[in-house]
Amino acid sequence: MILRIIATGGTFDKQYDPLTGQLVFGESAIPSALARARITVPWQFEALMAIDSLDMLDSHRQQILAACERSAETRIVIVHGTDTLRETAEVLGQAQLPKTIVLTGAMVPYRIDQSDALFNLGFACAAATLCAPGVHVAMNAQVFAWNAVRKNRGAGIFEGG
Amino acid sequence: MILRIIATGGTFDKQYDPLTGQLVFGESAIPSALARARITVPWQFEALMAIDSLDMLDSHRQQILAACERSAETRIVIVHGTDTLRETAEVLGQAQLPKTIVLTGAMVPYRIDQSDALFNLGFACAAATLCAPGVHVAMNAQVFAWNAVRKNRGAGIFEGG
């Protein structure tokens, strides 16, 4: 088994720019997070895009779908912004690929104190390893089906239903 | 579903004592790690013991087994030292409890730079949520059966077989 991990940006990968004082995208933190996790399962990393999920257009979601379609690996983790994670999950879910696709993200960037990113990445890697083919959302230590999840923005959590 | 998370000590929970310069056990880092992970699945935490797994006696393993037996929750994560994690997994595996038990640990303590602990905890929580009843070892982003795993101490990783 080989895991494919696809970065699309989102809070997980935001970093602080000292010159502008803004949170921006640079090199993805995911490869160093995986090295730190000492994972021995073979993996492929793909830095597909680096955008805030509020800025995602249909064309971006089609790019993500195309990346899943062309992936030789059948177990895929997608790191995505949480705000429109559900919308991307829907596009992927409706495509009914014969692959296990797990979307995850973070509420606090990997490089910021008390981030949930590393936990979520670990949780998502296990979900991609263990779940049946289909599209799943892994957040808050829960696995949700793509068509039965929503983000509660006031609480900052994902909920079923 | 409710997750039970049992701390037994091990590298995961070691912390630095400024007065002695030694790595020691104090309050477990696991509850704060779970809070940081923003998990919404209900969980119970049990600080069963806090010892180095090289110091574990049969009596300690029997205590861990008893904790699993009396657990009302059927999905259990045990945070354990890596050196004798396999031996404890064997005691639990032979007991054939009708529960999903996942043992994990860390190669670098949670409170030390570049620790794998948070990733492993996330991975193990997903494995405990998704695996069938039985005893599993979750390390290095892999799930191993209790009777088909060993620690390669030279490389610092777990391997199948």
Next chain:
Amino acid sequence: MILRIIATGGTFDKQYDPLTGQLVFGESAIPSALARARITVPWQFEALMAIDSLDMLDSHRQQILAACERSAETRIVIVHGTDTLRETAEVLGQAQLPKTIVLTGAMVPYRIDQSDALFNLGFACAAATLCAPGVHVAMNAQVFAWNAVRKNRGAGIFEGG
């Protein structure tokens, strides 16, 4: 000797708000930074304001001046945003108080990976302890006089002259 440390906000104290994805002000990190530094010199902490230094008005600088004037302690560290740190230093410098006042800040927030904040706080505490009365800017491991310093925004550093 007692050190007075006055928080005014700035990059040093910005923290990430998971719900809005913005860097905002909450409780100052300075008291916990000082505890972590294990300092034994007596100190007083004053959370005077919590604003971005680009938002500082003359009235804010007058508040900071008033805080220095009423301070019983004659050795004062002010943690300030870097963008208008020089302007505040000028207001304080022209007042010619018989006190040692050291302004410092950070290019990366204390709570973000690879922050310079803790180093700067240590450097500024030493400068406040050792410098003669007057107003000084302590950044980039240098001590500048209030009337001979400017921020090079392109490079993100303070320079003399």
Next chain:
Amino acid sequence: MILRIIATGGTFDKQYDPLTGQLVFGESAIPSALARARITVPWQFEALMAIDSLDMLDSHRQQILAACERSAETRIVIVHGTDTLRETAEVLGQAQLPKTIVLTGAMVPYRIDQSDALFNLGFACAAATLCAPGVHVAMNAQVFAWNAVRKNRGAGIFEGG
């Protein structure tokens, strides 16, 4: 002015070895700490030795003295283990070099959560910049003369007298 920073080991620079579970010495963290601090004052770094200060022999202290003697820079920070920091300060102090020498260390290693190392390094750099020639100990946000300081091991702090 150029700062010379000399590493000798000590708690400051200890790092965790995942294979042995011990705190050991590897590459010094000081150059990356200085880069992170965004310091613009010119500096020279010298990795003189990497030992626990409890293991320091007279010959080691003579090596440190020789390094100070041959240093072209007259402002020197020495990062040292805290347990015998005072003894080394005494050897240096009695040599009466016409240089400003500041010894510092850490109670918690740089790479461990809640370390005082970065604060101490900042404090010591300022002390080396600002103090008159002589040998000083900078710990706990205080500057002590070499012949008027001792470590209170029970409390884990340095005290005057």
